[in-house]
Amino acid sequence: MTWNKQTLIKMLMTAVSGAAVVGASLPARAAEPITLHALMEDVPETKIIEALLPEFEKQTGIKVELEKIGYPDMHDKLVSQLTAPQSYYNVLEVDFLWAGEFPAAGWLADLKPFVEKSKYDLSPFIPSTLDLLGRTEDQLFLVPMYNYSMGLLYRKDLIGDEKLKAAYKTATGKELALPTTLEDYVAISKFMKANAGVAGAAMQGQRGDPNSMEFSNYLFSAGGSYLNADGKASLDTAEAKKALDLYVDNIQHGAQQGAVSATLDDTMRLMCSGSAFSMVTYWWMLPQMDDAVKCPTVAGKVGLSVMPGGHGESGGWGWGIPKNTSPEEQEAAWTFIQWVQSKDVSVKRALEGHAPVRSDVYADAAVLAKYPFYKTAQDVVATGKSFPIFTYSAQYEDLLGTQLSLAAGGQATSDAALKAASDGLQGLLDK
Secondary structure (H helix, E strand, C coil): CCCCCCCCCCECCCCCCCCEECCEECCCCECCCEEEEEEEECCHHHHHHHHHHHHHHHHHCEEEEEEEECHHHHHHHHHHHHCCCCCCCCCEEEEHHHCCHHHHCCCECCCHHHHHHHCCCCCCECHHHHHHCCCCCCCCCCEEEEECCEEEEEEHHHHCCHHHHHHHHHHHCCCCCCCCCHHHHHHHHHHHHHHCCCECECCCCCCCHHHHHHHHHHHHHCCCCCECCCCCECCCCHHHHHHHHHHHHHHHHCECCCHHHCCHHHHHHHHHCCCECEEEEEHHHHHHHCCCCCCCCCCCCEEEECCCCCCCEECEEEEECECCCCHHHHHHHHHHHHHHCCHHHHHHHHCCCCCCCEHHHHCCHHHHHHCCCHHHHHHHHHCCEECCCCCCHHHHHHHHHHHHHHHHCCCCCHHHHHHHHHHHHHHHHHC
16 A cells, blocks of 8 residues: 555544553544554564554554565565665564664664653563663663563473483482573483483574574573673683583584574474473463474473573564654554553453563463463563674674584584684674
8 A cells, every 4th residue: 555645634632532552642543544564574473463453543543554574584675665765664673683783774763752752651661672672871762562582491291200300310419300500401401312212402503593592592591691891792701611512512412313404493393292301492482382282292291491590592573663754654653652562452462472571461460361481481581681782783693603503513612613703793893
């Protein structure tokens, strides 16, 4: 549909009944229809939002059209519009990996004036989800949409098996229990592979995004980080070496055959089939493992915990508004963002499988009644740490992934891989 460039003529004097948004009321119905266009990743989250759009249009008169495509094509398609005189997409779904690039290029409107004018309450948002998207004291370019923080999925039946517990005690002198350190996790993973007839860990070692995201959990759990307090690359540390040594140990001795080239889909199938003890992955994978139709072998047998060591990798998406759109479009986009991230709508989304970014949604009685594990999920999100967010985040995924693959395949030492990864990160930061 072609964008209607006529301005909004007049707003009704009273707010639309029942259109509550946290911290503000939705504006009254517009005299002239307005249409928002958003380019969205073709995933279940988008379909959940799409199903609720008639409610928003009824309340505001603002129509929203979602164009759904695969993730690999999104970035370039958005950039071509954001660099044009006027963007066709007037409300944006932005991955955290672009949360440094898009503001730095001057493509996004600062949302802080919109927040202040509408008195929109940001306090329910989990702080880590705002930090992930680059919020500062002075500016806010993205409002959290949903998260994909990572934790540990594990087989409760195997960790509680009496024969395995006895064998583990004999072999290690320790009790077989949910691991609280990275070292214990890798040790249990290798034990399960040797004794339980399953892979100890379903690992996504494919070079690039899969292994970069997976390794980040090991790095943060070992107390390491990508950047030091001065914002310089800091992968040449004892903590980073410990993380990579354990990652390589697990992928070589605990994981499934072919783990060095496996993707997220591969690990999901392995876990679902009952052929793995554990999986470091996105916390909202648990309902899929609990689906008795899709995963009958493990349904009801899988638990969730924060990554052993206390911190996992956190990712997420945010809503933004292109700077190269009209004031009327920007106001309409802000109205939509307030609505879609309100508590009421977020609860409706959560009940359909949404990964919330608001603490009050994780505490909602209806949500917890349907998904009791959301209590743990909130801890996973709150303790998550971020991959480096800057203009070249996506390029760094590829650079880091290459070094991880070399180390995992025995073609590079941990020291050499970490030095190359750290030097490469600093080079990109310097650009």
